[in-house]
Amino acid sequence: MSTDTAEKEIALKESEALLSKRRKKLMTDPLVDDNPITIQVLGICSALAVTTQMQPTLVMALSVIFVMVMANLSISLLRNKIPTRVRIIVQLAVVASLVTLVNEVLQAFAYDMYKELSVFVGLIITNCIVMGRLEAFALGNKPYDSILDGFGSALGYSWIILTVAFFRELWGSGSLFGIPIFDGISSLFGSDFQLATNGLMVSPVGAFIILGLLIWVQRTKTGYVEH
Amino acid sequence: MQQSNAYIITFSIILTVVLGLLLSGTAEVLKPIQKKAEELDTKKQILGAVIAADEIDAMEPEEINTFYQNRISSKVVNIEGEEVEEQDGAQVTAETIDVGKNYKKAPEDRLYPVFIFQEEGNEDAVASYIFPVYGNGLWDNIWGYLALQTDMETIEGITFSHAGETPGLGARITSTDVQERYKEKSIYDESGELVSVVMQKGEGKDYSGDPHKVDGLSGATITADGVNRMLKSYLEHYKAYMEKNKEGSSRMASN
Numbered sequence: 001m002s003t004d005t006a007e008k009e010i011a012l013k014e015s016e017a018l019l020s021k022r023r024k025k026l027m028t029d030p031l032v033d034d035n036p037i038t039i040q041v042l043g044i045c046s047a048l049a050v051t052t053q054m055q056p057t058l059v060m061a062l063s064v065i066f067v068m069v070m071a072n073l074s075i076s077l078l079r080n081k082i083p084t085r086v087r088i089i090v091q092l093a094v095v096a097s098l099v100t101l102v103n104e105v106l107q108a109f110a111y112d113m114y115k116e117l118s119v120f121v122g123l124i125i126t127n128c129i130v131m132g133r134l135e136a137f138a139l140g141n142k143p144y145d146s147i148l149d150g151f152g153s154a155l156g157y158s159w160i161i162l163t164v165a166f167f168r169e170l171w172g173s174g175s176l177f178g179i180p181i182f183d184g185i186s187s188l189f190g191s192d193f194q195l196a197t198n199g200l201m202v203s204p205v206g207a208f209i210i211l212g213l214l215i216w217v218q219r220t221k222t223g224y225v226e227h
Numbered sequence: 228m229q230q231s232n233a234y235i236i237t238f239s240i241i242l243t244v245v246l247g248l249l250l251s252g253t254a255e256v257l258k259p260i261q262k263k264a265e266e267l268d269t270k271k272q273i274l275g276a277v278i279a280a281d282e283i284d285a286m287e288p289e290e291i292n293t294f295y296q297n298r299i300s301s302k303v304v305n306i307e308g309e310e311v312e313e314q315d316g317a318q319v320t321a322e323t324i325d326v327g328k329n330y331k332k333a334p335e336d337r338l339y340p341v342f343i344f345q346e347e348g349n350e351d352a353v354a355s356y357i358f359p360v361y362g363n364g365l366w367d368n369i370w371g372y373l374a375l376q377t378d379m380e381t382i383e384g385i386t387f388s389h390a391g392e393t394p395g396l397g398a399r400i401t402s403t404d405v406q407e408r409y410k411e412k413s414i415y416d417e418s419g420e421l422v423s424v425v426m427q428k429g430e431g432k433d434y435s436g437d438p439h440k441v442d443g444l445s446g447a448t449i450t451a452d453g454v455n456r457m458l459k460s461y462l463e464h465y466k467a468y469m470e471k472n473k474e475g476s477s478r479m480a481s482n
Binding site for chain 2: 052081082083084085086089090093094097100101104105107108109111112114115119202203204
């Protein structure tokens with residue numbers, strides 16, 4: 001787990017712009033340069049499991065964004081009150097409660113998604129990205145900065161799993177958001193022309209391959225090397 | 228910063244109470260909505276055994292409710308195939324029976340709901356019979372609804388659901404193309420023996436010529452075995468009811 005950004009308690013000026021350079025960096029860093037999935041390689045479990053289709057992936061991404069922003073905010077607000085010796089348990093309790101909330105709401109308003117995702121929504125609790133940001137950032141920074149940091153990290157997670165899901169659903173099922181794309185293309189060229197789907201993409205192996213390619217492309221561009 | 232034990236304990240108690248109230252509060256508020264969503268889902272599963280999945284997807288929740296009300300009638304039977312209207316002084320209806328709870332009892336003590344799909348516009352004409360089935364998959368329970376044509380031996384359609392099978396492997400029992408494989412299969416063999424329909428090991432073979440076999444799920448043999456056991460056992464349990472209600476089947480007629 002990379003905790004490089006961790007203990008940088010940054011001295012704040014009296015009135016900092018709502019989206020100052022430093023704050024923008026908090027949000028944009030996790031998108032590429034410090035991406036939780038491709039650079040820190042965290043949260044892989046759910047990234048592999050939910051990405052067979054776009055729709056559940058989108059719901060999962062929104063859930064993670066909600067949980068991370070709210071968890072970062074709550075922990076940051078309580079940061080001077082939380083007893084150091086039980087802080088991990090406190091973080092866990094807060095995250096678990098938020099995740100349970102998400103699960104209850106899904107069960108009430110999006111039952112199909114709930115059925116498909118419930119196990120994985122539950123697993124957000126153990127998603128290292130969430131706990132990692134709480135421990136590394138929210139415990140030592142002010143609420144607003146923590147919200148930005150949580151939002152940025154969650155967004156970094158989201159765009160990666162959405163990209164993976166895009167290719168997996170397109171190549172594996174020939175559709176996007178359940179809308180058949182391959183059938184549409186085939187019908188343009190007459191009945192003899194058929195685009196084949198790749199069964200490998202539907203299985204978790206497909207996610208590994210896409211994710212591996214993504215990491216490769218990204219690291220070639222940024223020149224990032226693990227040390 | 229070093230806090231006293233008293234502080235830590237007080238903090239933990241307050242946190243627990245606050246989070247507890249928050250969660251139980253939301254659960255209480257959302258419960259009626261969740262219950263409605265769950266009932267709608269059960270109706271979708273029941274209807275899924277007799278009408279195509281994309282047709283159901285196209286329907287609004289209210290449409291599903293009215294369709295269900297107009298076309299499905301239900302009754303409860305026991306293992307002898309006799310209709311049950313009361314148990315322990317309380318009235319029983321098929322919709323309120325928890326098949327999963329009944330599954331824990333001995334087969335003789337269970338109540339078995341039967342859902343009857345009626346012909347459009349004619350309440351007395353049966354289009355097909357839908358039987359709930361329940362069993363164990365690899366990780367958790369699996370269940371489904373099996374629809375038989377009026378000859379009580381040809382499968383009209385089937386839906387499966389699961390609580391925790393592996394996505395991409397065992398969880399594929401919920402996909403339409405797997406469920407399609409059961410269509411038109413027969414649960415009785417030539418000699419009139421109840422043989423059910425058995426999902427085979429391995430995947431990719433063509434079983435269209437064999438009325439008692441369907442193609443398997445690659446990598447999900449234990450789930451498939453669970454499905455096979457579930458179908459076989461529940462067909463046995465419903466056998467008495469089926470015998471009583473079957474119309475002259477095509478096989479019987481040709482004999």
